[in-house]
Amino acid sequence: MVNLNGTLIAKEKAAIAIANRGLNYGDAVFETLRFSGRKIYFWEDHYFRLMASMRILRMEIPMNFTMEFLEREILRTIDSLEKEEVSFRVKLLVWRKTGGKYTPITNDIEYVISFEKLDTPFYVLYEKAYEVELFKDHYIISGLLSTLKTNNRLINILGSIFAKENDYQNCLLLNENKKVVEALNGNIFLVSGNNIKTPPLTDGCLNGILRKQLISIFKKMQDFTIEEASISPFELQKADEIFITNTIQGIVSITKYRKKEFTNEVAKQLLPKLNLKVRMD
Structure with a gap:
């Protein structure tokens, strides 16, 4: 499952417009999060980095885009499929809504939350050639x-x-x-x-x-x-x-x-x- 603008959808059925600005112009920012033990690692830092990035790119931050709201949405997305204690790589991707060419017609945003399983519940140091x-x-x-x-x-x-x-x-x-x-x-x-x-x-x-x-x-x-x-x-x-x-x-x-x-x-x-x-x- 993925969370597309608050709606949970099977990953293979989720779709975005051909004119999506993230796809056409790279007009998007994202956070990659580590989730383990029902906790997002360093969530506050990730949240404030995302907010700062959106401001720098002149995106309109929705009033409900609080740290608590996004954390709930991440948990809801994971819980839609996974009920056991597992570690995940979570991606929160935000893009400006469709419209315009280089100059957007709106600064409003859309988002998607996706996740995939990780092998370990904590950080480990692998002893291998690198x-x-x-x-x-x-x-x-x-x-x-x-x-x-x-x-x-x-x-x-x-x-x-x-x-x-x-x-x-x-x-x-x-x-x-x-x-x-x-x-x-x-x-x-x-x-x-x-x-x-x-x-x-x-x-x-x-x-x-x-x-x-x-x-x-x-x-x-x-x-x-x-x-x-x-x-x-x-x-x-x-x-x-x-x-x-x-x-x-x-x-x-x-x-x-x-x-x-x-x-x-x-x-x-x-x-x-x-x-x-x-x-x-």
């Missing part, structure tokens, strides 16, 4: 729009095809200044000794929910210093450890970039702290 490479065919343009989760993901798609064709597990993306910005599916953190570094939002990286949570955790760990600063590709091979973060997977350790192999000691320290933060949130 090799990455730079994707240099296209660049992220630094600025506010690149920090939003919109339907404009062509770089991520092309980078994913490149990774698949060349047997990489992921790729790292660059901005127009040739600075490392993020991975195809999440933010990145570099560990060099006791110093932790992650790209700043001004470089064009996604304003990630897990990024925010881990920065908060690092600031409370006396053994480490955390800084938001631009990362040069030359720094990658000098790092002791690199990991990728996103709401669904949590922390993914990179094991190899070109000839450099990495440890995952800091990621191991972070994982229980992250799972604890989920429970306390």
Whole structure:
């Protein structure tokens, strides 16, 4: 089942207009949520990021689009099919209503909520080979729009095809200044000794929910210093450890970039702290 504007419909029967603005112009934003133990992980952060994104894109936020309303709709969608305690990946997609070309005739919105099962009820760190490479065919343009989760993901798609064709597990993306910005599916953190570094939002990286949570955790760990600063590709091979973060997977350790192999000691320290933060949130 999916929830299309408040109506529960079988996924195979759900339909949108051919003139849908999300389909035609990428005029849409979304949140990808992890749901486990009858709880949406870091829901408040996701909600306020969605509201901020809608405002930036000049979408009209309905009066009933409160945090409580959307949480109820997500729960109602999941409960329509699933009665057992299972973990899910939930996608909340919002688009501007049909009408107009580049200039919309209305800023009112529509939405859909969908979900799929996840394998684990909490974050785990997989001990497996995870090799990455730079994707240099296209660049992220630094600025506010690149920090939003919109339907404009062509770089991520092309980078994913490149990774698949060349047997990489992921790729790292660059901005127009040739600075490392993020991975195809999440933010990145570099560990060099006791110093932790992650790209700043001004470089064009996604304003990630897990990024925010881990920065908060690092600031409370006396053994480490955390800084938001631009990362040069030359720094990658000098790092002791690199990991990728996103709401669904949590922390993914990179094991190899070109000839450099990495440890995952800091990621191991972070994982229980992250799972604890989920429970306390």
